[in-house]
Amino acid sequence: MKNKFIDKIEEFSKESLGISIRKMSIANTEVFILYIGQLTDKDSLSNNIIKPILQNGMNNILTIEQIATSVIYVDDISIYDDENKMIDYILEGKSIILMSNACKYIVANTLKVEKRGVQSPEIDTTLRGPKDSFTENFDDNLSLIRYRIKDPALRIDHFTIGKRSRTSVALIYIKDIANEKCVNEVKRRLEDIDIDGVFESGYIQKFMLNNTFDLFPQVGIMERSDTACANIIEGKVIIVVEGSNLALVMPKTFIEFLDVDDDHYDNIYLGMFSKLLRITALIISLTLASLYVAVVSFHTDILPSQYILAIATSRGTVPFNSVVEAMLMEFVAEILREASIRLPKQIGPAIGIVGAIVIGQAAVAAGLVSPLMVIMVSLSVMCSFVSPDYTIVNPIRILKFFMIAMTGTLGLFGFVIGLTFIAINICSMTSFGVSYVAPLSPFNFVDLKNYIFSDITLSKKRPKFLNTRDKTRQ
């Protein structure tokens, strides 16, 4: 007897789909098991499916339902009859069991992919705080969240995105905390995505933006599971993408990009101090080189005489004007930074040596740049490393050059215009309905105080700007 499934098997075997077919003969009929070897846990397949079927089927007449309910040991099984969906299940890493005399088939989950274990974070490093970071494995990532939040209201909505990659994407939130509008908006944007493949959460992140040309990030990335859970409990929405070790969090405002979990775990004063330090560092990183240009080229008078002499003497032999000098050095610093990211770890330190000796010392000794400029650039680069989320520093790296150009053209006046442009841009942005500069505008004293203190004992309420359903923390 030949049924529609056997035709499918013949069709599969003609095309090189890489599907393995295991044929078994039992008392009354033939049993076929279809799977992809690279995605299947073969031990599980042999011990939990093949072995029980053979043992039970030699002497007994088995139906497909009996096999599903009484014979095989696999936990996750379902019975379907649509032969066209078979290929989808097989490609998802499931095994299909079918009988030549049955009009249904069993889908058993025997998926096993090669993965790395849960490791320490690499970009979201912390001094104090759990070190279990997300990996590329989807289930592991979900389990890291599940074991931290045991709330029955935790919702994990699954999506499959990518026509060809069919990547699993999970939207995670707590139903009675997260703002419904925000959740629906994220869902809508996820459903609207129509691309062929997703290989990193960065792809999804781009579809979450209001405008492709926005300079500042509106979606945060997180590598550590405790940070993700803290955000879920705060009332935010997390997206976990299969194959990506970085989860996405939204909505996220500007000042939240400068917040670190360590601030919340550590002493209140240290938290406040570190926050202040990070904000100052970000401002220094953006403005230091352009302020230098403003002072050296246009408004030297704003400094006391002795400082003027120090600056003038340090620039005594420099042939370039300050704008060219600043642009050049910042550019070199960016090259060094880029090189140090791309280089293998073993030769990474070489870049540091080249940077420090060749670019720093030698350039000063040759009289090409002033020692002060080297200090400024180093400080500026160092300041850019202080921010916990590197995505907020990326626009600063570009805007730094914009600020130098503005200041080099119009002096302090240009500096102020540049800053105003940036401020207008930041203030006019929203992140999923939340003002990007909240809680500074719209101003909310309590939220701002809670942000600065970063102390859970003082933060009785969730931030007002998130407009959560459950507003009370404690």
Add this chain to the structure above:
Amino acid sequence: MIKKFDKLLIICILSVLLTGCWDSEDINKKSITITLGVDYVNDGIEFSGELAKLRSSPSESGEKNQASGVYQLLSYGKNFEESRRHYDSINPYPVFLGATRVVIFGQNYAKEGIEPYLNRIDHLYDYRKTLLSVVSRETPTELFKIKVEKDISVGFLIDDIMQNLEMRGEALYPQIGEILSDIALGHVGYVLPYIGIERGSIKYLGMAVMKDSKLEGTIDLENTHGVLYILAQNPTLVEVIPSTKNEKNQISFTTFIKKRKIKTDYIDEKVIINIDLDLKAQLRYQYYPEPVEDEDIKKLEDMISKKVENDIVSTMKKAKNEFECDFFDFVRYFRAEHPEIYKKIKWEDQFTRADINVNVKTKVINRSLEDPNAKKKY
């Protein structure tokens, strides 16, 4: 996107290109003037001064990040403009006056009147209005010849000396802005620090009294206490008073002003100026330590009061009779208190005839007690 903003972009680019400060030079491409001396020599103006030396000479090796010294500057002309032209024709870079610390007026020029140069400072945009100006007994060129080892240059030395003295309440630090305000008020004199060379070193000699911006005379360093008690913001002066018991012994006090009240009146067509000073005197030490009783303290308080009173009165007399100029700024008090009368009178005449009453009260505090419970006090 570019199409959407093309007009905005063109406006921005054009405005930047057309309005940019393209001719601005970096600070190292300017002649940084640290000190400027102005004197009157052979019926002409002589500018002298110090320019920062930004480049090390070939013989000096190694990196140098401190100003390695100064160049001397000297230029002449019939007037400021001509002198400046001479200056420009011998220097490679445009002059930068934003870092100037002090302007030194030679005695000759000060006698002729410094107002023209003060007005020049007022209207040249890069001069700081917080600049110090001093009058020099010797010509500025002689001052600049002095080899300074205590500071970067002569200008820095003078400015640092005056700042230090002013901070300690021992001298005045009149800024150009304040002097210009005095000049604008009219009928009023002012004092400038008076410096000179003594034993090869630059020294603060006292005060130069300026009337109508012309040097009228000087007050020696020892006699400046009277001026400081009236004009200094926080005068902290050391007074040495002989002990009441032992002639050989001297007691050193530091005096501070607790309260200073200056009130003016106009009675019988005569200006009355009442000065009330409330002083605190801190007993620093005695040359030969001996017990000081409570009555002695009373006597000492009276003696300090008397001494300070005498200092002030003698300076007042000098101002009235010798200089005939109100460099104490009493006119400001009078004008504020009696604006109508002020309009009718001629202050210069009234000041020389004014009755000035000085009343000083002193309280000795902090008697340097080592053991407050000792039977024999002090």
